[in-house]
Amino acid sequence: MKQIQNNSEDFDSLIDSKHKNQLGFDIPENYFATAKQEILTRTLQHKHKQKNKSKQLIIRLSIAASVMLIILSGVFVWKHHTNNTTISEVQISNQLLSSNFNNSILFNSLFIEDDKISEYFTENITHYIISEELNTPNNNLFLNSLFVNDADLESYTLEILTL
């Protein structure tokens, strides 16, 4: 190792004199010592800069990821809510269509003029609702009550409750 070092020192002094004498290249005094220190300082600074850059990148990515997560969660909740609403609306429409409600009433209503729609509604839809109510046994009690005199209403109610 010492031999290598000696050879290296010999080569260094030879290389210096060769460049100085034949090419006229001078260097400032103590250049290599100061340059070594400068390089070491710059390398460490560069290393710290790189570390800071990496840290900043990680922080930025974390923030971006968090924002994306929040947005995605928001979109997911909103979508879920919208789907539920849509389902409930669809369910209501389906229930209406699948019920015994006469589709022709709805269909015919399309051809009724605006000023006559109220009359049409009273005639057809109210009748439909009343007939539906009449077909439901428990509701008969309520419907019958409409035809009981006010004076007899209390005894009618007691009669029903005892049943």
Place this chain on the structure above:
Amino acid sequence: MNEQEKIILQKLLHPNLKEKAFEELLEMYQKKLYWYIRKIVLTHDDANDVLQNTFIRIFNNIESFKGKSSLKTWIYTIAHNEAIRYISQKKIHVSLHDISNQYMNTLKQDVFFDGEKLSETFHTVLSQLSEKQRIIFNLKYFDDLTFNEMAEILSINENTIKSTYYNTVKIIESQITL
């Protein structure tokens, strides 16, 4: 790769020993690389800049060294590329026929150039060579690299390097006595 290189490389790849090993590497190659770079960029200030950039690059990229070549030639390749990149940036506004003049002008502007008769004659001859001839001659004559090492650094066939070197020596000898 010789034993000394293997030991220093192992240290350089070890996170806790890297900085210390880098200091050793700097000690080993600082002068050699400085002179090599100086002959390409010519002025001291430019050589100093390129030398610093070279070592920063070495420090940052040592993990990517695969050991396919020797550590020495890998380091010289980085220095060579840095120096060439540096002068290419500076040559942007110079026409090709002015290169020889530019060589001498750059040299004379440097306060750290001692323009004695011999050195000035030497540089005049060198300035008339092509960049390839000049680099090959410098690497052998001044930096004492083997033809094999030069082939690795410059990515040129070893025989081409040999013939270019001997032809260049003949050209120079015809004008000055080495």
